[in-house]
Each structure stands twice: as C-alpha cells, then as structure tokens.
Amino acid sequence: MTDGKCIFTESGLCLNKKIQRLTNILMSLFILVGLMLLVVSCHISNTDTTNGIHTDNTLASESLEIDSKKYFSIITLPDTQKFIHFKPEIFEKQIRWIINNRKKLNIKHVIHLGDIVDEDEDISMWETADKIFTLLDEAKIPYSIAIGNHDYSMGSGAPVSQYLVREKSNYSKYFPSTRFSRLSTNAMHSYDAYNNYQIINFGNAKLMVFALELYPRDRVLTWVKDILTEYSDYKAVIGTHAFLELDGTLIRDIEFIDENQQVIDGKPPSIIWEKISKFENIVGILCGHRINSQGFGSFIKSVQGPKGNRVVHLLSDYQNILDLNNPLVGSINILIFDNDLRILKVKTFSPITGNLSNSYSLIGDSESL
Ligand SMILES: [Zn+2]
Numbered sequence: 001m002t003d004g005k006c007i008f009t010e011s012g013l014c015l016n017k018k019i020q021r022l023t024n025i026l027m028s029l030f031i032l033v034g035l036m037l038l039v040v041s042c043h044i045s046n047t048d049t050t051n052g053i054h055t056d057n058t059l060a061s062e063s064l065e066i067d068s069k070k071y072f073s074i075i076t077l078p079d080t081q082k083f084i085h086f087k088p089e090i091f092e093k094q095i096r097w098i099i100n101n102r103k104k105l106n107i108k109h110v111i112h113l114g115d116i117v118d119e120d121e122d123i124s125m126w127e128t129a130d131k132i133f134t135l136l137d138e139a140k141i142p143y144s145i146a147i148g149n150h151d152y153s154m155g156s157g158a159p160v161s162q163y164l165v166r167e168k169s170n171y172s173k174y175f176p177s178t179r180f181s182r183l184s185t186n187a188m189h190s191y192d193a194y195n196n197y198q199i200i201n202f203g204n205a206k207l208m209v210f211a212l213e214l215y216p217r218d219r220v221l222t223w224v225k226d227i228l229t230e231y232s233d234y235k236a237v238i239g240t241h242a243f244l245e246l247d248g249t250l251i252r253d254i255e256f257i258d259e260n261q262q263v264i265d266g267k268p269p270s271i272i273w274e275k276i277s278k279f280e281n282i283v284g285i286l287c288g289h290r291i292n293s294q295g296f297g298s299f300i301k302s303v304q305g306p307k308g309n310r311v312v313h314l315l316s317d318y319q320n321i322l323d324l325n326n327p328l329v330g331s332i333n334i335l336i337f338d339n340d341l342r343i344l345k346v347k348t349f350s351p352i353t354g355n356l357s358n359s360y361s362l363i364g365d366s367e368s369l
Helices: 015-047 081-086 088-100 123-139 177-183 218-230 269-276
Strands: 053-055 072-077 107-112 143-145 187-192 195-202 205-212 235-240 282-287 297-304 310-317 332-337 343-349 356-361
Touching (some): 107 195, 310 343
Parallel strands (some): 282 310
Antiparallel strands (some): 072 332, 187 195
C-alpha cells in the first residue's frame, strides 16, 4: 500500500524512511572510510623518508618554478671531469640550462664542487672548461669552485691516487680570484687562489657561500672560523670537494701524500666538522668526489649541530654516467632557500634528460615548492 510518500511494511513502518536511514548510515561509513584512508596516506607520505628526510613520490608533475619574492636557489654542479674529458656537451648543456632557467628558479649562485677536469696537466681540458664557464661569465651569473683533487697537479710518474701538489696547478691560471670578483654581482672575498666566499643578499638576509680547497689547511679553517664569528648574523653554506662517503658518513682519512711522501697539509672532514659545526649560522655543507659502481654518488641528510641548528650534508657526483639516455646523466642539485635562509628543498635534476630524480623537503611546509 502507498500513500504517495511512504511505502509501509507489513508491520506498519515506513519503508522509505528506513531506506533513507540506511543510506545515511552508508554515507557516514563511506565518509569515515575516506577520512581514514586520507589519514593513512598522509602518514605513509610523511614517513616515506631517506635518512629522516621526506621524499616526494610525485616528481613527474612537480614544477621547477618558484616565487622569486619568497625564494631563491643555488645550483650545485658536481664533478665534471669525465664530461670535460669525453663528452663536453654534457657540461655545456648543464650551463645553458642554468642560464635559461635563471629567472624561473631565481638562481643567485652556482657552485662547482670540484674535479672540473680529469687531468690537471692536460691543457686542452682546461681550455674546454674555460670556454664553457665563459658562458656563465657572459650571463653574469655568480659562481664559485671548490677545487678537487683532479684539479691539482698530481706530479708526473706518481700513482695518481697517492700524489697531490697543492701549489702547482693550472687551476689558478684559468680561474684566478679576479675572474670571480670581476663577473660577480655577489660581493666576493678570497683567502687565496683556492679559497673564497661570496655574499648573497636576499631581502635583509645575507648568505655566505664558501668554496674551500680540498681538505682545507688549518690556517684556512681558522680564516673561515674568524669570518663566521665576525658575521654571526649571516648564514653560511660551505662547498668542499671531499667530505662525505657514499653512505653519508664523513670521509675518515685524507687520501693524498705530497712529493716528500708526507701527508698533505690539510684536515680531514672530521676536523672540518668539529671546527665548523660549532657555528650556528652554518646551514649546509656540500661535496662531490665519491661514486658507486653505477657511476654516481648521491646522499643527503639533515644533521643537528652542537648548537641545535640543522645542517644539510649533501653529496652529489654523476661523473661516470656518460650515456645521454640515462635519466641521471649530468644531474645537478637545486637548493631552494626561503627569506630566513633555511634550505627548504633539494631537487636533483638532469638538464640533459629533463628527469627530476629526487626532491627532498627539509622543512615541513615546503611541499608545494
Ligand atoms: Zn675527486
């Protein structure tokens, strides 16, 4: 029987109302299950980490553009030695991509992490590097170089892995301090031909980018400490060629001896870290130098210094990937900073293949970058 609004059951209950009540219960259950799934997926996303750092899983759709009023970026160029030796077009593409994306990423600085060339004695390699770096000079993009072991003279006839002469290098002929200060829109200060820092201004904040020699000598570290003390209201990142092993631990020993069979006058990473980490204005230490059996090295972690500040430890080196179809070929890192000079995100990107292989959020609210 019907009355136009209600279907009655034999016991006289309105069936429509029963169905509606059932529908409401099902809808509530549906919403509840949806909310639970959302919470679970957020949980999975937040705990999907590498060394405590969030890793994005949606890289293909991630934009490389940033709001230049709020953020700026620094590009790290890892070891180019094999590119310069065998495929200089990889290095040239990296540099041209940086120039073309300068505005989009508000690029304030480029730091090369050392081992520009494969063999210091081979002038043609320096000529090639010089020609490609000139593109950055002409674009007036500030850059610096943390000299690597291959950029020093190894001395003729000695085992390459055991011999290094600090003062005899073609590096300073092609990259004298005047080259950096001439082109740079960042104020630049040098200790000598192998050690300098540039200052990036962003709003009222100031960031010092140090490029330090391989295994810095004691007097160089003293110079760095003096500057960090004097400019304690500035933040600082440090580039030095050899600092981390592939697993992110500090390189334990310095590997080179000089022509008199003495250990080179330099300090291992444990000493660098011990001295530098005392300063709470340090926000990052960047290095190259180490590769695995697949031809690359990549590691990032956020470390807490003794003063409680977070310091990003970043290793990257893609030198032995020379196949132009390998998604990682010529990868660089894009470090994104905010107004407070915090490193929000580090993206690993190949300008050759367009592949974004990693995107690490170091600060929780940087997911949209
Ligand atoms: Zn090296």
